[in-house]
Amino acid sequence: MIKFVLIEFYHFENNPDTMDIVIIGNGVSGVTAARFARKLSDHRITLISSETKYFFSRTALMYIYMGHMRVEDTMPYEPWFWEKNRIDLIEAHVDKIDFKEQSLTLNNNTSLKYDKLVLALGSASNKFGWPGQNLNRVGGLYHMQDLEMMEKYSENLERAVIVGGGLIGIEMAEMFHTRHIPVTILVREKSYWNNVLPAEESAMINRHILKNGFDLRLESELDSIIDDGAGNACAVKTKSGEEIKCGYVGLTAGVHPNVKWLKETELEVNKGIVVNNHLETNIKNVYAIGDCAELRNPVEGRRGIEAVWYTGRMMGETVAYNICGKPVAYDPGIWFNSAKFIHIEYQVYGDVLANPPEHHESFYWEHADGDKAVRIVFDKNTDVVLGFNLMGIRFRHEVCEKWIKNKTPIDKVMEDLRLANFDPEFYTKYEGELVGAYNRAYQRNISLQAQGTWDRVFSFLKP
Numbered sequence: 161m162i163k164f165v166l167i168e169f170y171h172f173e174n175n176p177d178t179m180d181i182v183i184i185g186n187g188v189s190g191v192t193a194a195r196f197a198r199k200l201s202d203h204r205i206t207l208i209s210s211e212t213k214y215f216f217s218r219t220a221l222m223y224i225y226m227g228h229m230r231v232e233d234t235m236p237y238e239p240w241f242w243e244k245n246r247i248d249l250i251e252a253h254v255d256k257i258d259f260k261e262q263s264l265t266l267n268n269n270t271s272l273k274y275d276k277l278v279l280a281l282g283s284a285s286n287k288f289g290w291p292g293q294n295l296n297r298v299g300g301l302y303h304m305q306d307l308e309m310m311e312k313y314s315e316n317l318e319r320a321v322i323v324g325g326g327l328i329g330i331e332m333a334e335m336f337h338t339r340h341i342p343v344t345i346l347v348r349e350k351s352y353w354n355n356v357l358p359a360e361e362s363a364m365i366n367r368h369i370l371k372n373g374f375d376l377r378l379e380s381e382l383d384s385i386i387d388d389g390a391g392n393a394c395a396v397k398t399k400s401g402e403e404i405k406c407g408y409v410g411l412t413a414g415v416h417p418n419v420k421w422l423k424e425t426e427l428e429v430n431k432g433i434v435v436n437n438h439l440e441t442n443i444k445n446v447y448a449i450g451d452c453a454e455l456r457n458p459v460e461g462r463r464g465i466e467a468v469w470y471t472g473r474m475m476g477e478t479v480a481y482n483i484c485g486k487p488v489a490y491d492p493g494i495w496f497n498s499a500k501f502i503h504i505e506y507q508v509y510g511d512v513l514a515n516p517p518e519h520h521e522s523f524y525w526e527h528a529d530g531d532k533a534v535r536i537v538f539d540k541n542t543d544v545v546l547g548f549n550l551m552g553i554r555f556r557h558e559v560c561e562k563w564i565k566n567k568t569p570i571d572k573v574m575e576d577l578r579l580a581n582f583d584p585e586f587y588t589k590y591e592g593e594l595v596g597a598y599n600r601a602y603q604r605n606i607s608l609q610a611q612g613t614w615d616r617v618f619s620f621l622k623p
């Protein structure tokens with residue numbers, strides 16, 4: 161028995177096929193790559209990050225500040241997981257990559273060789289060169305350190321001003337709000353997140369933000385952040401000349417790939433690190449995934465950079481297969497995103513565009529309370545369903561995905577709407593209303609099929 165263990169150990173350490181896989185970045189994309197590389201191989205795997213030693217769920221940052229979770233609750237894997245799976249963790253910053261020598265220089269004066277390198281560097285908050293953007297009491301909401309800074313300056317804070325109206329801005333606003341800190345939100349556009357949300361949904365979010373007591377300023381742009389004379393932000397000035405006193409400025413006007421330090425190297429970098437559909441960069445043995453990667457040829461209708469959780473996870477899995485000798489092209493699947501605007505849950509599947517092309521028709525239903533809506537987008541010429549936008553109502557992911565993949569006609573979707581029903585008891589009451597509205601809008605006579613019971617859903621989802 162002992163001999164067997166030794167032979168196994170010897171075999172692993174000296175296996176000539178065993179490579180050094182080094183992954184920079186321990187976010188969802190890097191960690192997924194490491195996990196899958198371990199499932200698929202015996203290679204040595206090292207994960208490096210300067211942010212935190214252990215992977216945490218970035219999407220849960222707000223819940224730490226709001227006291228719903230401790231930092232450790234946001235970590236999907238226990239500390240023993242890494243050792244058990246032979247994934248070495250290094251907490252350090254990678255300062256330099258020598259692509260010819262295949263080595264990295266870390267900020268702790270050590271260097272590291274790699275056979276395969278995965279760049280999973282994530283994003284950084286946008287700063288557009290505003291005067292005062294680097295003062296104390298000014299920060300984004302991306303890294304754990306941003307959260308620590310918000311925490312540090314929250315005590316006795318009389319007002320926070322948040323610059324930028326997207327998914328992260330609303331989270332930051334909600335965070336301060338839960339500590340009874342008044343919040344002003346500056347949004348350059350006419351309506352909240354209207355470059356992504358169709359007009360009705362965007363208007364719903366404007367109303368919801370105002371209803372919840374936030375000072376939302378639409379068509380209001382940051383000019384500069386004012387210094388109190390001691391290096392701290394004490395107010396902002398808008399482009400219209402208004403001055404708003406505050407003790408914290410949140411910069412949430414989007415993110416960009418965290419790749420500035422690689423721009424002067426031989427690595428091909430556009431906005432992100434350019435990769436082919438096997439996630440390979442222009443340099444041999446170097447790959448890029450997640451928020452920092454930019455696909456050279458994204459599939460039709462999709463963007464080169466998709467800075468969302470699910471993309472990172474899918475790319476992480478794909479890159480592991482490619483590194484471990486099982487080549488596979490990255491398939492982004494049907495577009496999906498989900499988030500929350502204070503109390504309104506938001507989900508999108510497929511193509512729902514703020515500025516749709518002429519052949520996109522959309523059926524939109526909104527509940528009388530103004531806090532719930534369903535939009536179903538279909539092709540005007542073929543009636544095939546293209547996408548779903550859901551506000552305050554949840555539909556089953558797999559069901560919506562299958563309807564879109566199978567090019568299901570909108571009439572059939574309406575008839576089978578109950579298959580998508582997440583919580584029949586709660587949502588049944590809206591379906592009749594929804595189908596009635598559809599029948600009236602398109603002169604149809606569709607009746608809802610019976611309940612979306614597990615049996616029916618299961619048989620619908622069967623491949």
Ligand SMILES: Cc1cc2nc3c(=O)[nH]c(=O)nc-3n(C[C@H](O)[C@H](O)[C@H](O)COP(=O)(O)OP(=O)(O)OC[C@H]3O[C@@H](n4cnc5c(N)ncnc54)[C@H](O)[C@@H]3O)c2cc1C
Pocket residue numbers: 184185186187188189190208209210211212218219220221222252253254255280281282283301302303328331418449450451452467468469470472497498499500
């Ligand atoms: C507040 C917030 C809420 C979000 N909510 C949602 C949501 O609801 N749904 C959704 O789909 N997406 C959401 N996102 C986006 C999602 O979290 C990101 O798309 C995803 O986490 C990116 O993962 P990643 O692995 O590509 O990069 P990251 O998670 O950014 O990981 C990269 C890591 O690499 C480290 N690193 C970078 N350079 C170096 C270096 N040189 N040396 C060492 N370490 C380095 C970074 O510090 C970081 O820890 C949210 C993001 C934020 C900030």
